[in-house]
Every structure is written in structure tokens, then in C-alpha cells.
Amino acid sequence: MDRELEVVTVTLNPAIDQTISIPNFKIGEVNRVSFFQSDAGGKGINVAAALADYGIKAAVTGFLACENDQIFHQLFSQKNIVNKFVSIEGSTRVGLKIFDPEIEQTTDINFPGQAATPQDLAALEQTLESLAPASGWFVLSGSIPASMPPIIYRGMIKKLKQAGHKVLLDTSGVPLQAALPAGPNIIKPNVEELSDFFGRKIESDQEIIEASNQLMREYDIRTVAVSMGKNGAIFLEGSECVRAIPGEVELKSSVGAGDAMVAGIVAGKVGGLSLPETARLATAFSMGAISRLGSGLPSKEVLEDLKRLVTVQDMTA
Numbered sequence: 001m002d003r004e005l006e007v008v009t010v011t012l013n014p015a016i017d018q019t020i021s022i023p024n025f026k027i028g029e030v031n032r033v034s035f036f037q038s039d040a041g042g043k044g045i046n047v048a049a050a051l052a053d054y055g056i057k058a059a060v061t062g063f064l065a066c067e068n069d070q071i072f073h074q075l076f077s078q079k080n081i082v083n084k085f086v087s088i089e090g091s092t093r094v095g096l097k098i099f100d101p102e103i104e105q106t107t108d109i110n111f112p113g114q115a116a117t118p119q120d121l122a123a124l125e126q127t128l129e130s131l132a133p134a135s136g137w138f139v140l141s142g143s144i145p146a147s148m149p150p151i152i153y154r155g156m157i158k159k160l161k162q163a164g165h166k167v168l169l170d171t172s173g174v175p176l177q178a179a180l181p182a183g184p185n186i187i188k189p190n191v192e193e194l195s196d197f198f199g200r201k202i203e204s205d206q207e208i209i210e211a212s213n214q215l216m217r218e219y220d221i222r223t224v225a226v227s228m229g230k231n232g233a234i235f236l237e238g239s240e241c242v243r244a245i246p247g248e249v250e251l252k253s254s255v256g257a258g259d260a261m262v263a264g265i266v267a268g269k270v271g272g273l274s275l276p277e278t279a280r281l282a283t284a285f286s287m288g289a290i291s292r293l294g295s296g297l298p299s300k301e302v303l304e305d306l307k308r309l310v311t312v313q314d315m316t317a
């Protein structure tokens with residue numbers, strides 16, 4: 001029998017990440033590609049890929065355009081991820097990264113994506129109603145397509161919570177501002193997103209802790225994790241506060257570090273871990289993600305080694 005579904009992730013705006021390497025890339029001339037790779041991207045999809053590699057049964061949903069969805073289906077079947085995407089017309093947006101290894105410079109070319117219709121949104125709402133992961137966790141990740149109202153996360157969180165589920169929200173800008181009043185259980189802004197939210201520079205530990213406490217007080221948020229790139233992350237829950245500092249790893253790609261950290265936080269919750277244990281696991285997930293290309297995690301053994309490299313400091317006042 002198929003294993004029971006444990007976590008659902010939602011990606012409204014997936015993307016195909018195409019990396020091509022062209023030494024001495026020149027505009028207006030014939031250029032030869034020395035290496036290329038395509039990856040199925042999108043924040044919720046990255047979260048599900050990391051959860052699946054850790055052994056947690058995940059489903060993915062959101063909007064996926066049908067004309068170039070093969071690469072996504074390959075990833076889902078390879079990792080045993082349950083596909084609950086609403087299939088929409090057209091093509092998923094492609095992000096082309098032209099890397100010139102001679103000068104280590106990247107040129108980005110972003111194709112437009114497909115707009116979902118109000119009928120597509122209704123279909124997604126129905127899908128969400130039909131899903132009941134055993135742990136209760138839903139992860140809402142990433143931007144909202146320009147064609148959709150930036151407030152839609154708020155309604156989704158409200159409905160999911162009313163149905164007795166729990167929500168981790170990882171987004172920024174207006175969608176974050178609009179969604180917080182619905183009270184996601186967990187948020188994971190990075191320090192720039194937190195600053196952006198408050199409209200002022202938030203830098204020091206003290207400023208991060210005060211801003212996070214304010215969010216937990218004002219909204220019905222139980223856990224806040226503020227990530228700071230290579231400087232690690234500060235995790236707060238109730239009156240508890242810890243800082244997790246990653247160990248040294250060889251950086252292959254910093255893309256998806258935040259998504260892996262989100263997956264680690266959910267994995268900690270699913271496993272009933274304490275806040276310090278969750279901080280250690282989530283930081284090991286993020287280190288695993290930056291030490292490889294593409295989505296997903298290294299083996300369990302490597303992950304155990306990475307966990308030992310994380311320093312967790314108690315910062316509870």
C-alpha cells in the first residue's frame with residue numbers, strides 16, 4: 001500500500017531553471033555552449049524535493065502549465081512526490097542563466113509565464129480542500145503570479161487553519177504583508193525580507209529578536225525563523241530563542257538554501273523535535289542544499305555529519 005501523505009507544499013509560480021555555460025559570452029556574436037542543465041524549480045517544489053529525500057511523503061500543488069511540464073513529472077516520479085498540481089494552459093516560465101566561467105559572470109533572461117484564470121484558482125481551492133496530510137502541515141512558498149491578487153495567501157491560510165491544518169508561509173513583499181493577519185503558524189523570512197516588512201534596516205541580533213517578537217505578538221504566529229545567509233538563522237518560539245550557525249561547507253550553489261531550511265523546519269515539526277533540535281536539523285538541510293546543484297538533499301549519513309557541524313546557541317532572555 002502507498003504510504004500516507006505527510007506534508008503538502010503549494011507553488012503558485014513554478015519555473016524551469018536553465019543554466020548554460022558559455023566561456024567568453026559575447027552579445028551579437030555566435031556563442032558556443034560548453035555545459036547546460038535544466039532543473040524543475042519553484043520554491044514549494046524545492047521544499048517537497050528536500051522532504052522526499054529525507055523520507056517524508058510529500059504532495060505538491062499549485063499551478064503548472066502543461067506545454068513544458070515533463071521535467072516536473074520526471075522529478076516527481078523520481079522522488080516519489082505526489083503530484084496534485086492544477087494543470088493550466090500554456091508554458092511554465094523559464095529562467096535562463098548564461099554563465100561565463102572566464103569572468104564568473106551570469107546574465108539572466110527571464111521568459112514570461114502563463115496566467116492562471118479564476119477557474120484555475122477555484123480548482124486549486126478544491127484541491128486544497130481535498131488534501132489532509134497526516135501531520136497537518138501545508139507549506140505555502142514563493143511569489144504570487146502577477147495575474148493573481150497578491151492577497152490570495154491570506155484566504156488560503158484562513159481556510160486551511162479553519163480546517164484544522166497548520167501552515168508554514170515563506171514569501172515576501174506584498175503577499176507577506178497581506179497574509180500575516182491570517183496567522184500562519186510559522187514564517188521564515190530572511191533578514192532582508194524582515195527589514196522590507198518593517199520598512200527599516202533590521203540587522204543586529206537584538207533588532208531581529210525584537211521584530212520577530214512583535215510579529216508573534218501582533219499576529220497568531222507561533223514560530224519565526226529569520227535566516228541570514230552564511231551567518232545562520234535565529235529561531236524563536238514562545239519565549240524560547242536560539243541561534244544556529246552553519247559549519248563550513250563547499251558552496252556549489254546558494255539557490256534553494258532557504259527552501260531547504262523551510263523543509264528542515266517542517267521535518268522537525270513532523271518529528272516532534274524541540275526548537276534547538278529543529279534549528280540544527282533545518283540548518284543541516286540548508287548546508288546540504290548549498291553543497292550540491294539542483295534540488296534535494298544529500299544522503300542521511302552526510303546529513304548526520306552536517307548536523308554535527310552546526311552550532312546551536314541558546315539566546316533565550
Ligand SMILES: Nc1ncnc2c1ncn2[C@@H]1O[C@H](COP(=O)(O)OP(=O)(O)OP(=O)(O)O)[C@@H](O)[C@H]1O
Nearest residue numbers: 190227228229230232233246256257258259283286
Ligand atoms: N554561504 C553560505 N554558507 C553556509 N550556509 C549558508 C550559506 N548561505 C545560506 N546558508 C544557510 O542557508 C540558510 C538560509 O539561507 P538564506 O538566508 O540565504 O535564505 P533565503 O534568503 O531565504 O534563500 P532563498 O533564496 O532560497 O529563498 C542560512 O540560515 C544558512 O543556514
Ligand SMILES: [Mg+2]
Nearest residue numbers: 170190258259
Ligand atoms: Mg527565501
